Amino acid sequence: MKNRILVVEDDTAIAEAIGLNLMLSDFDYKIIDDGAEAASYLEKDHSFDLALLDVMLPNLDGFALMKHMEKYNIPVLYLTAKGDLTSRIKGLRLGAEDYIVKPFEMLELLVRIEKILARTGKLSSILRYKTITVDVPKRLVSKDGEIVSLQPLEFDLLVILIKFKNCTLSRDRLLNEVWGFDFAGGTRTVDIHIAHLRKKLGQELNIVSVTKLGYRLED
Amino acid sequence: MRLKTRILLYASAAIAAAVLLCCMLILRLVRVQMQSDAAEKAASSFDEISINVMNANRNITDPSLYDTYMMYKVRSADRTGICTLSVNGQYLINNIGFSPEPYLVSSENDEDMKQCFCRVFGTLYHLIGREVYCTDRAYMLIQVTDLSELDNTMRSMLIRCIGIGAGVTAVFLFLAYLFLSSSLRPIRKLQTGAQAIASGDYHTRIEVKRNDEIGLLAADFNTMADAVEQSISEWKEQNERKQQFINDLSHEMKTPVTSLLLNSETLTTRTVSDEDRQRALLRINEQAKWIERLSQKLMQLVMLQGGIELILSPVRTLLDAAKETVADSLARLQIKLSISCEDYSIPMDFDLLRSALVNLVENAIKASDPQSTIELIGADNQIIVRDHGRGIPKEEIERITEPFYMVDRSRSKKLGGSGLGLALVKQIVDAHHADLLIESEVGVGTSIYICFPDAK
The missing domain is CATH 3.90.20 (Hemagglutinin Ectodomain; Chain B)
Incomplete structure (x- = not known):
């Protein structure tokens, strides 16, 4: 079951870029470019796990949209060019889960979306990639129904790669996410663990090395 | 030191000095006057005594009796006992406790009378003396007048003068203080005012x-x-x-x-x-x-x-050039642009004004429906751009020349608006010392006037 995300953003170029990325990260999404329209759309369809709201919207601004979102228990993440402290505080006070100031990076947005979904318990706990199934709470990995045993760090690495599949992740980012900020070892550690994963899961796991950037798990 | 204190200090010192000087002068004059009065009085009493002494000394023939006789004469003439009688420096009579002769000798001569003032052991005396004769024997008769009374008077007057001087100075100080305070108060106000301004108020x-x-x-x-x-x-x-x-x-x-x-x-x-x-x-x-x-x-x-350079150019050429620039978008949307223009010229920066007009016409195109007409009119030192499009809501008209202001943000974004067009037009119009007037009604259309100042 994919998570559904509502994007209310009046700039088409930004909205489409976000939509494309959401789609590549296995999310369902709906783009609306008008505040009032978003409010009325919610009345007939409100099964969203998260809403990304721009603050400056035609007809009804993002702050005003907040109470419509509350009515249907949809967590809100603001995307806005208004970076001043007052606006940020206002947004968070109103009950937003998070606040991202433009310009931002896509990967950051994806991480924040995932964190919010995890916090609100809406993140699907079972990840699937081709014939590989990962049960995150139980820390079980199975391929074609057969359980594959992985080291704890290999497991974490696999989870990150699947969560951000189709998305290039640098060795540094992987180190930070899996080993933590204070890990003293070099980036070679990542390469070694990637090699272990490839060996244990075989050709199914299509991990591509991207020159100079890092690794990407492709469908 | 503060100005007030300094002024008060100097002024009171000057006043005190002046008062003291005056007192001294007056006291000096008074003293001289009193001394001469005393001298005159003493001289007249001495005259009487000395004449009495000098008369009736003819019938004494025995020289050994001369001294006794003279002593008798002097004592009978001088009741108060203020005279001394001496012969060759030997005093026959002296009730005053010191020897007056040396003081008198050193004084100035006045015929046969000698007189002077002298101070002995701190006491002021007036001395007057002459030689008196008993037949051929010469005696020195000196009258000594005690003037310590005068001294005392002068001293008490001096004390009073100092008292008065101090009083006058004190009164002056008080008055000056009041006056200065009232006249320096505005300076104090100036100071607080200047401080307030300095601190940003x-x-x-x-x-x-x-x-x-x-x-x-x-x-x-x-x-x-x-x-x-x-x-x-x-x-x-x-x-x-x-x-x-x-x-x-x-x-x-x-x-x-x-x-x-x-x-x-x-x-x-x-x-x-x-x-x-x-x-x-x-x-x-x-x-x-x-x-x-x-x-x-x-x-x-x-x-x-x-700043820009204004050159006199014909308006018709300008309008034609503007039309030329927007010809493509006009043709694409099938909008007609009609030009009606009188033959006249105004001082302008041709390129800038053309870009302003192009901006206005582009706005008109964005507001207009296909097939409609936009009018470009040049007459009476005015250039008018008129469309029959959407119009601008009344409350927005004032703000549309502000940079980045857009009436319908998402719509103008889609049409490629930057929100700077009208702000730029306004700047260009201002640089021509002209006025920009906007008339608009929603659903009817918009007229924009560029009014140039009279060429005269």
Whole structure:
């Protein structure tokens, strides 16, 4: 079951870029470019796990949209060019889960979306990639129904790669996410663990090395 | 030391010195007068005594009796006992306790009378003496008058003078203090006023209702404060406008920059289908073009700050040139542009004014429906751009010349508006010393007037 995300953003170029990325990260999404329209759309369809709201919207601004979102228990993440402290505080006070100031990076947005979904318990706990199934709470990995045993760090690495599949992740980012900020070892550690994963899961796991950037798990 | 204290100190020192000097002079004169009075009185009493002594000394023949006789004569003539009688430095009579003769000898001669003042053991005496004879024997008769009374009088007068002087000085000090306090109060006010202005409170004014130098100074100070306040507020306003512009600009830039970042990031880090790649590239291209348009308009705005050169040019040529520039978009939307123009010329910067007109006509095109007509009219030192399109809501008209202001933000974004067009037009019109008037009614259309000052 994919998570559904509502994007209310009046700039088409930004909205489409976000939509494309959401789609590549296995999310369902709906783009609306008008505040009032978003409010009325919610009345007939409100099964969203998260809403990304721009603050400056035609007809009804993002702050005003907040109470419509509350009515249907949809967590809100603001995307806005208004970076001043007052606006940020206002947004968070109103009950937003998070606040991202433009310009931002896509990967950051994806991480924040995932964190919010995890916090609100809406993140699907079972990840699937081709014939590989990962049960995150139980820390079980199975391929074609057969359980594959992985080291704890290999497991974490696999989870990150699947969560951000189709998305290039640098060795540094992987180190930070899996080993933590204070890990003293070099980036070679990542390469070694990637090699272990490839060996244990075989050709199914299509991990591509991207020159100079890092690794990407492709469908 | 504070000014008031210093003035009071100097003034009271001067007053005290003057009073003291006056007293001294007067006392001196009084003393001289009193001494001469005393001398005169003493001289007349001495005359009497000496004449009595000198008379009736003929019938004494025995020289051994001379001294006794003379002593008798002197004692009978001088009842108060203030005279001394001496012969060859030997005193026959002396009741005064010191020898007066040496003092008298050293004094000036006045015929046969000698007189002088002298001070013996701190006491002032008046001495007057002459030689008296008993037959041929010469005696020295000296009258000694004790003038310590005069001394005492002078001393008490001096004390009184000092008392009076001190009193006068004190009264003067008090009055001067009151006067100075009241006349220095405005200076105090000036000081607090200046401090207030220095610390940024530019509304401060000083209330001094006087016509003297301090009043004038206060008036000048207020004038200065007016000028300072005005230029500060002008400067602030200008600064705020600039700050607002920068804020708006950075806000305005964030959207296309975000879009560029997102799309380029997607292309570099993710696997996307060819169709999606093509669309992302197109979006990048559009946003880059939009930034380019924005920066061009910004450049024009910046250039305008430098001032422009006005050359007399015919208006008809200008209108034709403007039409030429927008011909493509007119043809695409099948909108007609009619020009009616009188033959006249006005001083202008041709290129700038053309770009202003192009901006206005482009706005008119965006507002108009296909097949409609836009009018471009030149007459009576005016250029009018009139369309029959959507119109502008009344409450927005005032704000549409503000940079980055858009009546319908998402609609004008889609039509490629930067929000700078009308602001630029306004700047260009201002640089021509002309006025920009906007008349509009929703659903009926908009007329924009550029009114040039009379060429005369």
